[in-house]
Amino acid sequence: MDRREQAIRIWQAGVDAVGGYTATSKVLSDVSEPDQILAVGKPAAAMARAALEHFGPRPTLVVTKDDHGRDLPDHVTVIEASHPVPDERSLLGGRALRETVEAMDSDSHLLLLVSGGASSLAEDLLPGKSLEDLERLNKKLLSEGLDITAMNAERRKLSRIKDGGLLSHFKGKKATVLAISDVPGDDLNVIGSGIGALPASVSFQAHTQIVASNAHAREAAVELARSEGLNVHTNEECLHDDFLNVAGTLGKRIRDMPSGVMVFGGEPTVVLPENPGRGGRNQALALALAQEISGCDGITIVVGGTDGTDGPTQAAGAVIDATTWGDGAESALQNADSGSYLERAGALLVTGPTGTNVMDLLVVIRS
Template identity: 35%
Template sequence: MNITPRDLLKNMFAAAVDAAQPDLCIPKYLPPPPKGRTVVIGAGKASAAMARALERHWPAPLSGVVVTRYGYAVPCETIEIVEAAHPVPDAAGLQAAERILQTVQGLTADDLVICLISGGGSSLLPLPGAGVTLEDKQAINRALLKSGATITEMNCVRRHLSAIKGGRLAAACHPARVVTLLISDVPGDHPADIASGPTVADASTCADALEIVRRYGIELPAGARAQLDSGAGETVKPGDPRLANATAHIIASPQMALEAAAEVARQAGITPVLLGDSIEGESREVARVMAGIALQVRRHGQPFPTPCVLLSGGETTVTVRGNGRGGRNVEFLLALALALDAAPDVHAVAADTDGVDGAEEVAGAFVTPHTLARAWAQGLRPRDSLDNNDGHGFFGALGDALVTGPTLTNVNDFRAILVL
């Protein structure tokens, strides 16, 4: 192998991100222009880049507004780009959601709405249902993020406390045709879970949301509790006639990203092994399992001979008990390093493809056989850092953080364990 392990891991991550760039993915899914207007709306960390790609490839006039995370805007000619907060929503996101709803008022059956949705859209469209305030949604969001709930569970609660998610945005576009282009950041690629499904039908119920709240001990403000208890928060269900002219297409997914990384590995003479694109669970528990597989490979050549790289995607969770800086990928790596216990010839990267792991402007980090020894030499206590949920502090101190800046896409987490 004529490349360092770190450079190979970095190249695989870059390939995963590049495979999900909107300019590559959008053109093949564009519908023909309509008789009437073309209106563009959207939300997510990739939505601005998606809007720019749409403008480049659309042959007719269009206008609209999309909302993205602070720092993720890119210049567009006719589509307005608004920035707001993620992962905890803010007033800018609330105003953007209101603007988007206003933009689709009064459309006709001759009009076309192209909706650009990617991960992060739930926080960027925080328009609350009746009796629920933005402050309520912020508090609930923070509690869900710390609870260890899966993204599917979190988005179920969010949909039922919203005035725009759970198919409501598509219903507001009726009778116009709605074509939603989705970049998936959720395990299983279920459209209703991507940004909480603003333009797709939702089969889940208020009762489901209440059960999730009970399961994780989430304190609900009175207005939010009333919204769920009364059933007033029910989403737009499958078969609703307002969604008869709405379609959705997943244009990029975690699997596509893993396959792109796998090709980089093959070109370097390393056998890629795809373990799954939708792996969930507590970050530290997933890490222990992955470490066990890597050690079996190294010691016994089972179930795969060396050299190989174990690739996986999905979204793990962290139940926050400490006061460190997070996030889920660096928590995974810190637990992985401890479980590997300085095993020779095992290197790893884990990072979020959007460039932000948790709330930090850091994508993820690297682990090497020397990670633990270097940490101890600096006076760091790896297990204490893990107990304090301080993966970013740990890897930042070692100089092993992976910082990419905004990647302008989001197909969830990327993990690669290289066994030489």
């Protein structure tokens, strides 16, 4: 069996298990019929599609990333916006979410579907704050190597709809929040900077639930690996550090591992130079790991964002082995241009939008 194809298949099994459509569909039998559906985040369209197929047509607003609002009925209002740096459409989406919530009747039920990416995709700024302020903050946060919890804490300071702000405008009877987690600890106050979090004072019935997470993805990857007769040595969420530190720590473990599989999850960080090249955190980590395993035959690594994108690129990540590291790799790594190098090496992992977002997934196979 081709080791590269097997590694990708195990990675994909993890992603498929936490798909927005699949994860949302599983819990809808326990949700009463809503009057309004709001979905925000990268997997918003998939989550909304599941709800509409279960409950039938009803007013629905989806705010999602460019080219992610597909396969929805014509009656659905879709606003696509920029990620990871917000744009004018992000303000349009955030304002539309707030105004929709504000307009709901006193006896109404809101179904709010929340997922990662909402921090950038939907915003309604506090008075006195501008889009330029928001863009400047996001570019600064993305370049400094902060983890998602620290980044979202700063984003909330500019927002009327984050940190419980959106639901503070809800005067209806009941709100149900279903969330796909892209943050450590699966904290609803951090996912999308808290766009689905409950306000400090709640005057309505509220139910919140995490329907998919990185742990679910890793478990599904492990299950497939075992079903194919592979020994699974590790299943950990431990990628929460600078990508070079992660590569250094994992590199030794991978070089020393026996035949079998290791599965890791999390979200590494990257400190960008002033003029970065092309790539994202997964491509950077992949290239750093390629250096760690250079010349170690029998090892294949897949590392990718479960949403199918990695930074401002069309790749999810990369598939690397003992032969990936070569001439030009060191320069690419130093200049944050890992994507360009990995493309030349034929190592990019390109999946297109996956309909989910539960941080990153890394699969190692050793024969």
